[in-house]
Each structure stands twice: as C-alpha cells, then as structure tokens.
Amino acid sequence: MPHRGIVPVELAIFAALFTIVAGLGFAAVRWRRAQNLANLDEWGLGGRAFGTFVTWFLLGGDVYTAYTFIAIPALVYGVGALGFYAVPYTIVIYPLVFLIMPRLWSVCRRHGAVTPSDFVRVRHGSSTLALAVAVTGIVATMPYIALQLVGIQSVLQSMGVAGTGWQKDLPLILAFAILAAYTYSSGLRAPALIAFVKDALIYMVVIVAVIYIPLRLGGYGHIFSSAHTHLAAKPKSAQASFIIPPGSQAAYWTLALGSAFALFMYPHAITGVLAAKGRDVIRRNAAILPAYTFLLGLIALLGYMAIAAGVNVTNTNLAVPELFQRMFPTWFTGIAFSAIAIGALVPAAIMAIASANLFTRNIWVPFLDRNATPAREAAVAKVASLAVKAGAVAFIIVLSPQFSVNLQLLGGVWILQTFPAIVFGLYTRFFHRWALLSGWLAGMVTGTWMAYATPNVAKHQAHFGGSVYNWHFLGHFKAYPGFIALCINVAVVLVLTLVFMLLRVPKGADATTPDDFEEEAALPLPEPVGISAVVGDPGKVRPAAGRS
Template structure:
C-alpha cells in the first residue's frame, strides 16, 4: 500500500465530492424539477464552463490510460488519437450549431428527441435511443477500468468483493451527488479535474524528457524495443498494412464522438451558438495535451523498470497501469498522488455526464414516449434521477462480476454501434431526403454486418478467437462470398465499413420508398429553427417545453 499517494488521492477525491453536493446551488434555476435544469444545467453554460465540461466529457480517464498504453505496446498506431481529435472539430463545427439551435427551439434534450421531431416517428426515435443507451453503458463501465488502474497502482489490487470495495464506495458517492445536483456536479468538478490534468501532464512532458536525456533518447529506446519484437505491426512509423486503419480509425472515431448522447448533452447545456463556436477553437488545447500524453507511452519505454502490474483478479498484466506506474517510478509520492487523483477524478466527470445522458434518453424516449405519456416535467426529472442511479449501479456490477476485458470489448463495439445513428442524427440535420424506412434498413444492415465483422476478428496475442480488435484485413472482406480485395493484408477500421454499408442501403431503400410514395412522417421543425440563437425573441424560456 502506498500511503502518501493514497492520502493525497483520498483528500482530493473528498474535496470534489463536497463540490459535487454544493453544485446543486450553483447558478441554480427556479427549480431542479425539470430536465432542462437537472439534465442540462439550465442550458446556460458560458464558454469557460462549456470548455471544461466538454473537455472533461470527451477526454476521459480511460483515454488517459489507454492511449499511452497502446503507444507503449504498439507504437505509431496509438497516435491515431491525435489526428482523430484534430479532424474532429472542423467536421462537427457546422452540424453541431444546427443541432444546438433546433434543440433549443424545440426543447430537445437528447439526439433521439431530435429524430422524433424531425421525422415524427416514435419507432425510429426508439431505435436511436436504444442504440445510444447500448453504446453509452459500456463507456461508463470503462471509466471504472481507468479508476481501477490507478487504485491497483496504489496497492489496492485484491480479488473478489473486498478488492472492489473502494471502487464501489467511489461510485456510490458519485451516484448520490449526481442524483442531487444533475449536470451541474460534473460541470463544477470538471474545473478541478482539468486543472489537475493540465498541471500533471505539462510537468511530466517537460520534466521527464530532461531527466531521461531528451526526446531523441526516448524515441531511440522505443525504436530499440519495437525492432526487437517479432511483430511487424509495431514500430515508430506506420506500416504498409496499418496506414488505412490509422486514417479510418481517426475518421470513424471523429464521426462517432458527437453521435454519443453524452457529447450532445455537453453541447446542449451551453447557452448559445457563439459558445460552441469559440469552443471549436479552444477544445483542441485538449488534443495537444492528448498528443503529448500519448508520447508518455514512449517515455515509459525509456524509463527503467516500467512494467504493467498483474491484475490479481484475472492473473493477467493490466497494460492500462503503464502510466500510473511511470508516475510512481519517476516522481515523488505526493506528485504521483496528485497525478492519480487527476486520473481518478477524470473518471468521475465523464461517468456522471454519461449516466445523465443515458437517464435523459430513458426518460424522454422510452418512459415518456411509451410508458407514461402524460408525465409532468417534475415526474420526468424524478424518473431521470432514478435512472441515473440504476445506470451507475449497472456499470459497477459489470466491472465487479464480469472480466473488465468485457467492457473494453463492448466499448470497441460501442464505437461501431453509435456510428450507425449517423444518417438519422447528423445527415437529418441538413436534409430530410433519407426516408424513415431507408434509415431503419441501413441501421439494420450496418449494425448486423458490423457485429459480424467484429465477431470474426481474432487476437492471437490475447488468446481470443472473437472480438479481438477493430482492424479488418481487406482481404477478408466478403460480399456474399465475393472477395473484392482478395489476399490483401491492408487493414481498415470496421466502423467505416459498417457505416458505408449502412449509407448505401439507406440510399437504395430511400429511392425505392420515394418511388412508391411511402409515408415519411411529419417534420415538426422549420428551416429557421436551425439558426436560432440565445436571446431571440421567438424562443421560449428554458424549462418551459
């Protein structure tokens, strides 16, 4: 047990928990008994709060431990996270503004609300809501994987229920203050989290290279390691086989990110279009941070004796402990304690936002739509609060009773899953040309084929026959037995393949549906709705929809 680290970690953890409870009163609206208040923080966050909130939302604890871990084990391919977050903002810049405006005009809280309004189809909205829930749940569990990596490094590495007890306590505290304060809790805590993260990473990327003899030495050590391995897939540069995988993974991840309900929650909580526009230029500060953090994976190679800790519960090395171990070896205990707290709190912020987003989906698109159609706003808020508790409990149970590897696999699947909502959520922001039946058919095909492809990808290194990764060799791509790229070993990200099939089917079925003039729902939105901004006289006040 590392007591200094543990004490600093616990003190900071306790501090943010207090903040979480106090947050209920912060910039409080007239009532918390409305989803606009509990679930979206009153839709009034300015540029700074939004920057911290979305930054805390999408650059999660798991990212912080998994990206450097991938660099540590595989080299260049792990850096895909950098182009991913560079292309992200230019891609989402325009669509996000339209999403914010139309949601503000109509009081939409979730992406499925928008689909419901745009197409007037409960069924399509239900599909989108369930897809969002399925993709978000493992993401929450994954935050616990990040938190556990830190706890394990500090010596809390038991098997069974006792080993999981600290995790359990942390999540109960998180669940209670999220229940009470809603989105305001993670928004306030994100300030502390992000400041800690910035301090820790800036210190690490300045101090460690100096200590280890400069970046030249570090890259030299990494090259030596990758040259020594038999695998040809790793190395300091991309290989002929994984360049396409690198680019499609970056693009696919960028397209997927703002389809996730929790990212939309962060955006809808902002007060106006200019807040979002400013953040498109300010959020890349986190991308730079992520890029530097990724390089810490190589620093860990150059640093003597950094080895992954064995997970006592499974008996396998936990590569996600690479960064925590690096901090422990190279820094004094108190600074390592701060670093661990940054990662640990970094798990709480996105977990809270994700559970709120999931609760919003449940309440708006399943409970109110199908179970209790006349629910009042207060009943909706109550339902969402309860749902957020259930969601978090579910995530803890998944981690405690099922192999953590399972949630990592699910997360991999989650990216492919959420991409299938692109036609209904993103394309629909611009045009209603795609037909309801086209989008449903595309979803079925994209989802089915994506799952089939993922299922068939083995990972011999991890001893797995199925769900071994998201890189598909083009040679194995088959259309009813026809191999268009037979023999090719060039890899591609499965999500992009599945999305392409989805779009193709959606277009074909749309053309047919339009030909036979099938009903295509009623559009409740008007072209002006996509441009409204905070302060427009035509807008209803927040919390009155």
C-alpha cells in the same frame, strides 16, 4: 508488476482531493441556482445556460476521459504508432463540431429536445427510429461508463488499495456510490463544476510529466530511439510499428475519421453541446478545444516514456500509473493518480445523465407514461441515472474488465450507425425514415459481425481482437469496422430511399422549419414541457412574431 503496498503520502493526497471533489459535487446544486430543478432542462442540461468558459471545461472533461488518458498511452506502449491515431482523430473532429453542432443546438433548443433521439423524432416523425437511436445511445454508453471505472481501478491497484476477496472492489464501489449520490442531487451542474478541478489537475500533471520525465530519461531523442528499438524487437504477431507501415495506413485514417464521426454522436457529448447557452459558444469552443488534443498527443507519448523507463507490464493499462510511480516523488504521484480518478468521475457523471435523459425521454415517457409532467420526467431520470451507475459497477465486478473493453469497441461501432439519422437529418429531409432505420440495422449487424470476427493473435483472443478489420471481399484492406459498417449503412439508406420514393411510401411528418436550424438564443426558453409537446402536432405553427 512489483507490489509495493500502500504509500501513506500518496493515499492521503488522493483521499483529500477526492473528498474535496465530492464536496464540490454536492455543493453544485447551489451553483447557478435554478428556481426549479425538477425538470430535464435544469437537471439534465444545467439550464442550457453554460457560457464559453464552462463549456470548454465541461466538453473537455467529457470527451477526454480518464480511460483515454490510460488507454491511449497504453495503446502506444503496446503497438506504437497506431495508437497515435488519437491525434488526427481529435483534430478532424473540430471542423465537424464547428459546422454540425450549432445546427443541432438550435433545433433542439427550439423544440425543447434534450436528447439526440428527441431531435430524430421531431425531424423524421418516427418514434421507432428515435427508439433505435436511443437504445443505441444507451447501449453504447454503458460500457463507456464501465471503462471509466477501469481507469479508477488501475489507479487504485497501483496504489495498492485493491484488497483481496470481497473487499477487492470495495473502494471502487464507494467511489461510485458517492458519484451517484451527487449526480442524483445536482444533475449536470455537478460534473460541470468538478470539471474545473479535474482539468486543472490533468493539465498540471501532464505538463510536469512531459517536461520532468524526459529530463530524467535523457531527453526526447533517447525516448524515441529506445521506443524504436523496443518496438522493432517485438514479434510480428504483435503488429507493433514505430512509423505506420503502408499496409496499416487505411486502418489509421479510417480509425481516426470513424472515431471523429462517432464521438459527437455519443449522448454524453451531445448533452455537453446542448447545455451551452448559444451557438456562438459551440463555435468558439471548436477553436479552443484543440488545446486538449495537444494535451492528448503529449499523453500518448507517455507510452513511449514508459518503454524508455523500462516499465514492463502485461496489462498495458498499468503502464502509465507504473511510469508515474517510478518517476515522480510520492506526493506528486498522489496528485497524478487523483487527476486520473477525478478525470473518470466527470465523464462518468455526464454519461449517466445522458443515458438517463435518453431513457426517460425516448423510452419511459413515449412508451410507458405518456402523460408525465416535467417534474415526473426529472424524477424518472434521476432514478435512471442511479440504475445506470449501478449497472456499470456490476459490469466491472461481475463481468471482466476485458468484456467492457470489447463492448466499448462495439459501442463505438454502434454509435457511429446513428450518424445518418442525426447528421443527415440536420441538413436534409431527402432520406426516408424507413431507409434510415434499415441502414442503421445493416450497419449494426455488419459492424458487430466484423468486430466479432477480428482475432488478436498476440493476446490469444479469437474475437473482438481490436479495432482493425481485415476486409477480404472484392479486394483486401485493413480498416476500422465501424467505418466500413457506416459505408454499408449509408449505401443502404441511399438505395432504400430511392426505392421508398418510387413506391411512394409516405414520409414521416417533419415538425421543423429551415429557420429552426439557424436559431440564435434570442427567445426565452419555452416553459419546460413534457414529451407530448416534443412529439407535438407536426403541423403546429409557432407564432412567427415571437421570434424577432
């Protein structure tokens, strides 16, 4: 890519916006001030008190990450139509959220559960299954955080800030250190507050981009026709297409549906849901969050605009930054780049908090420190959030960004395997805990293997070549490995449940009642309690009178 050095105006705007956001992050500790931040409900879930408006920004900022804004147009730039799977993916996700998430919210609120694993433990009475879900969540989230850094990195690189030698990663480390500091002190309130700035900037940049850039490039008609010509001219090994060919349709819909199932299994998405103050907030958000999907569809088209503008980059992640630099005046490029970088901070913070919650609630306390007080839980989680961020930076610096892209692909496959334990558990107790655990294992192993065995001819990669697996056993089709693995997972769960029933292997204790899943926020929160209360005595009956 052409190296143009640092543009002062661009960098100054970037630095100014970044400073404002850091200030907001630290100030967030006073926002909706809690009497006592020293427990996970406050630090890790913002007091479970966010209304419709805040939740919209928080979830929007959470699931539409900077990496999405870089990677989806990059995919469209590279392979064309397949990259547009992001649109059906983020369409079908909302009916799922609308139906499923209020139940999860209610039961978690009732039982003081902070993480999806807390719920699994309460519902299936198995700390092993809960541990499996927790570890999957953490391992799947880590590379996702690292990818947010890739987003910041591509912006810094385009601005010419990335130096050489040991200084190369200094700006990145600095940005993340600041992020780590304010997440440590303010908890979930920090990303929730910053999300306002992030989304305002993103909306502004995208709306300007989808109007201004086509005007300069001669209209949408011209953009699409030049993309068509360009994609058609690519070698067959690139597997690029302008309209999804029949052979790739299974890949397209399994990728969309599988990703939709996976997204709200990610700990950071669940954290955003649990931080809402009521079921109604979640249901309402399922109807208004698609505004971001529309935005994402427009962002995907930036990939074609980059083609039409003649952007020629080998690292497709640089396509959008490069497009902005070519099309926008420098001051607006500064704003656009800030939007992407700040767009990375919000999800990175929530992901770190969610992983820290998982580590504390489902690994540290149950296995190492059973008598932890709520204050101690919060202290452990805060330190864990620092460790997670340091880990993510190390990921990027020590290992290659390509490695975290591979792992992120795997992360999606992995997190999808927790779907039966969490979502089936919300509706029925039919499935046996050991069957769910075996299904999880089967899905993890087969999914990992399929992702590993996928080559990418165009990029000369023998493994982890992409999200489409060529299935050859008893028939032939191309599909998302995570989705195939989920089918295997569910089949194992079904069969083994029947086997365990026949063998009369005891089920785990269920601490929930059917009513717990419908509960409105009609009760004050119980005093924050440690894990001991969550594990609880399964037979424990809460006074029914207290509910009405």
